[in-house]
Amino acid sequence: MNHKKSFALAAFATILISSAAWAETELTVYTAIEAEDLKRYAETFNQDHPDIKLNFIRDSTGVVTAKLFAEKDNPQADVIWGLAATSLLVLKAEGMLEPYAPKGVELLKPEYVDKDTPPAWVGMDGWAASICYNTVEGQKLGLTAPKSWKDLTKPEYKGHVVMPNPASSGTGYLDVSSWIQLFGEKEGWSYMDGLHENIAAYTHSGSKPCKMAAAGETVIGISFEFRAAKSKAEGAPIDIIIPEEGIGWDMEASAIVAGTAKEEAAKTLIDWSVSKKANEMYNVGWAIVAMPGVAKPVPHLPANIEEKMIKNDFEWAANNRNAILAEWSKRYDSKSEPKS
């Protein structure tokens, strides 16, 4: 009797212990990572940490950022993994991120880590502005491929250039802020004045100009290299042009959301997100990753992207966004109505 009882108890205890060991922590992760990568990322993470279950809320950068903002008073996310750094800067300025220095953060390139100590966010991989040029349509129209940003203001491209609207797309703002940094305040705006004459449309999404170029809807799309390589891999007749002057760039980054109840698991994920294994994982699609010496060339992408990237002052770009967008809308939004 007694033996039976104690045996049952022991068995019960074993079950309790083992289930405790296997108890999953669930993390709610907000992300803008492309879906086909996301699955792979989660699987790779769970190879090392099977006890943490990641529940993703995935959407475009703008929607995720707006959602985080709207939930500001009662955050639902534990971790942000893979959102544009420029978005995280806005969240940081609202005090919505929990500063944390992940293990091994010192191994990353310094520009991929938030300047404050401890850093509020850490970068994963970088993506840069580039031009998608449709060779088939260009040839039909007798155009020559542009080599630089300045080339895009040539009269021959009138009505053949599409770029994202900086007021609705982070990529668009990336372009505008990089031109001001490259050319200086005054010349930057006069460059955009000239470019505006050639613009056929300002789109609301950053990947769309390249998509339009890939489908021949336009000849030249100002977009970013990651999207361009994807279109090219699908067989679209586009050339990916890295303008000579240098290119603006942004990164995907991660952060802990301030006030999360699952700090330990969140830290584990952030620690892992800067590891070498993670960086190798990012490198499958992304040409530039945060850890030096890891990146291998990605098919279809020019090798010189990283050297062409400008020294982007993210803080300046974030702190001046409001003023720049107001000026941009004043100059081009009212003029961009169709002449009908």
Add this chain to the structure above:
Amino acid sequence: MAMAIDAALPTGRKLKLSLDRDEITKRGLMVVIALYLVVALAAPLYVMLSKSFSTYSFDLAKFEFQVSDKDGNWGEPITADALNQQLSVVPPAKLGTNSDGRLQATAFFPDFSFRSPVKYKIRGTSDDASFLVGLQLHSGTEWQEFGSNEFRRVMLRPSRAIGLENYTTYFSTPTLFRSIENSVFIAIISTVVTVGLAFGFAYALNRSCMRFKDAFKLVAMVPILVPSLLPGIALIYLFGNQGLFKDVLMGVPIYGPLGIVVGSVFFAFPHAMIIISTALAISDQRHYEAAASLRASSWRTFWTVTIPGARYGLISAAFVVFTLVITDFGLPKVIGGQFNVLAVDIYKQVIGQQNFEMGAVVSVILLVPAIAAFVVDRMVQKKQVALLSARSVPYQPKPNRRFDALCLAWCSLIAIFILGIMATSQFAALVKLWPYDLSVSLKHYAFDRMDGGGWGSYYNSIRLAALTAVFGTIIVFVGAYMVEKTEGFRSGRSAFQFLAMLPMAVPGMVLGLAYIFFFNDPTNPLHAIYGTMTILVVCTITHFYTVGHLTALTALKQIDQEFEPVAASLKQPFYKLFARVTVPVCLPAILEISIYLFVNAMTTVSAVVFLYSKDTALASVAVLNMDDAGDVAPAAAMAMMIFYTNAAARLIHLFISKVLVARTQAWRLR
């Protein structure tokens, strides 16, 4: 029933009592449903729209500086306000800003140099003053000391207040203001075209003896079965720069007003069709017999009998289409080009710049058509006469070869337009790489590799649609019944009617954000539904409340008010009348409402995009995400999956209707 009368003839007093109890129950039910609308609509909207009065400005009196000389001896503390009065470096107009506003602290020190050895201190004079160092948020009254180089990075942050400044900013920004004109222009043209086409179509279905009526009914409903993004994609394939029929447009670009109007007509057509068809479905044969015996020409009969009878439906349809078009953002986003409209402005403000306050201002402006719709609706309703009296004889069309042929041609043209768009979409979903590799493949159906939750999201959508259809129909129809068949209580009914009209004018995006603000508030007792399927169902029912309500109302209006007094005099409680007469008579409308809610729940995007969670990803959101990511073909493929599902649901619905209607609508035939 006759026996009941025989058994006990009621005394006057008793009759009054039972009537009262009925009225109390009715009003009670109405209050319950009104409460639903308040919680699911009015309260969240209030929270969202009150943001339009949140203004942000730099309160300079809240910041205090202290500056040292080269040797590090500190001077007297001075507020930014005092400095500005001395130096007038920041003009008052520049003090107003938005929630993202930043003001560089060095602005108050004209001789600032980041190389100088001068040191600076800053603090807030109250606890709510906040400033950034770089991007690190600081607040409070502690002094913080910086070297010159570091002080460059100090940015003052604005404080919040209540005011009208957002509105003045809006109306003094020509670009934003121009959007109003654009939106109204697009909406009016789309409304005229859509209502005209839909009326002809509904008329042919109800009043002619043309062939293939059932087939046309099916085709007309097709646009409602697909996400509004789809016509945009199809139009680009047809008329874009690489389009198959680009030359038809003779150089007019499809991007812009033309594309928005054509696409809007496509997706708004079925909505108008349902309402007008309901209005035309029930009519009294005796009116036409009277007109014929008075030797009125068929033209004259049309204008004096048909149009007045359908007037209520026509006006409802016009407002539904107008508000649908003016609030839709999916289509102008895909095909609008540079043609700014209000709904896209909200997108730009909220998604592009996280400027919820300005987004709220635009939303308030978008509500104006709803209020206009409400006012006109009240005015028309007063004049509406019940068409179906207890003595009515249902109208039976007679064959007329020329007229029937004309109807057939009209419906065929519209059907070709609709099917053409659908065929193009299916083509888009199958072609490998438009327009350079036209070989066909099924690779775009591998959704698990794409954005949006793969096939799981597809099943979630079906669950959402089924739940919305069941609960939505009950809530909508009971609500409409209470509003229509309750005596007195005028102010309550007006308020209810207003609430019921409101969802139509609320852009989904605004509703979605409003739900976040309202339901994600930890002090809200309903917080628990946040992130669940329930909130999606509630949101979807609310979002599509108006058309269901109008459909129910149009059907109910055609039942003579005499039925109620008769039932009352027979001492029958209202629920018996409701179950035995009202519901069976309105069954076609009720079935319409349920399928309408089902298919819209399958296709809706703009509101739920903010509300879905890990377990409740939706197929329609997947379409939007895939299109955004540039995967147009998979987006078209998923949209077509939604279409086939909805089409199947529609066919099942048709079958059920046939069976039920055969049982309940026999009285319509002589």
